[in-house]
Amino acid sequence: MSLSTLLLNRPIPRDAIELGHLVADPVQPDQDYCLPEFSEEGVEDGSSTNHAATLQRIENFQDVLEQTRGTKLELSLLKLLSIGASNPDRVSLKVSSSLCIIHQLRNSTAYFDAACEDRAVRDWLERQAKRPMSTAYLICGFKTLTDARVELVHYKDNVLDFSSSVPAAVIAGAAGVPLPIPLDSGLDVAAGVSLNRKSYENLGYTATGEQVFAVQYRKIRFALFSTKRVDTAYLEKGNRWKSYINTRSREGQQMDENATDGIEATPDESLRLEDLKEGYDSIEVDGEEILYHTG
Template sequence: MSPSILLSQFFLPLSAVSLGRFVISLDNPHQDFHDPLRHSGHEVTEKVQTQYDSVHHSVKHQNVASQLTTFLSSSFSRRLKASVRISAEQAKTYYLKNAGEWFRDAIQSKETQKWIERTIDEGEDIYMIVAYHTLLNARITEQLGGRSAASGNLVIPVSTALTASGVVVPFTNVADPGFGGFHGRVEDEQRRFIAPGEQMCAVQYRKVRWRWFASNKVDAMTLAKKAWWERYDRPRYLESETEDMIEVELEDEIALEGDCDECTIESGEVFVSAA
């Protein structure tokens, strides 16, 4: 099973990402993407966990959802160099059922084939979204202690991080229904925010692997077992033995650059924070 990667911008609304989407960035699945045409017969599976919190006294009693928020809180704290706690009413996972079949159907589209070729020519890797994880009414508590300038601690406030990620954070009682819609209040030595509604926090991908090959060097039986098409950008004057075909398939292994934290939860799913 491929790992689920925490979003670098912490949260995204459900409208920003769709299952089966082809993307070039693991951190920004809502940018520079291609959505294949929808196919009937492909279903989405939902798994729900309710009433959980990122703070527990006993690791033994942490369920899948609480383990996720604990890891999310740790990642958030590390990125901002501050003490951050995240809790929520519910966690939900959306899976694309039979992702392999979805992929084979999607690449029958000429528009999708051309997008893949163009992206390969530009030197980009390609990934397909096969699942994503959400939190319902997530609460974010930021500990404000130790923030004086004299202490020499330079930290980024949660509000600044949320704003930098494209989310407007109004300190009012009215939630912004646009990109995330956070509102918050200050109380004692803590600053609290709420992300109303269902917000996406992590995405699971499979990588699209590809290769060029010459059709006259492969037998028909081998071709029948692969997902392939005749490349669109091949000059017609080239000889027949040149690499005139492209073969694509999905693989689970994804290489992440730089340092990253990894968490394996009770269900066997792996979450990774690459920031």
């Protein structure tokens, strides 16, 4: 399955996110999430806290930036990495001495099936399913930069405007512009002259540690049903269970046969542009769909 990649609006620390996290909002993966207990077992090399993870290293992130030159995605990357430059279209960006790492979940479907055996995961998923217009997402991959050296050059224009009736010699001397009339004519002229002076401001910093800048998701699809209308075998297959919330709230009461006290959760397709709020766009780079904020 080809997964789209969502460029975050801000970098987040590596320890604030993990493969296999179930999140409520893809734009803020470090908020309102659930992590199955077995995901914390770790791996031998210590490179990830998820035993089902694979890593791919890209030694020079500047090459990645070069592929986005002249696109709106370049501007979004600039905003993400420039720590809120006030006028990013007047900034030159270079990322050097950095290591880009792609963290990937090997088998997201099998992982999710195992995760749903966890009572806490089922409880969290059910709360998401019961909320109006609620969705949930499984983190299947993310990209990080490690100890990235970011160099920014801010370009500024200082403009001095002269627009009035002043002695021609004064204007000519200030602007260095030849006039079509003799300077000793004694005439004053109405003229407008702009003096442009460019200045440059260099800024460099190192983002210490590993920072997450992009995430890949699969949506979780929910289906509600009545356990009174299905047999036991149906509940035993797939990620289906009897509602914990309805069971607690209806203790001692007779449940309607049509009441939806059962829930099914299934990992579905990748996050798509239509799943995000307005202000997002997409572009394909080397066969990968990148979703990014344009505001």
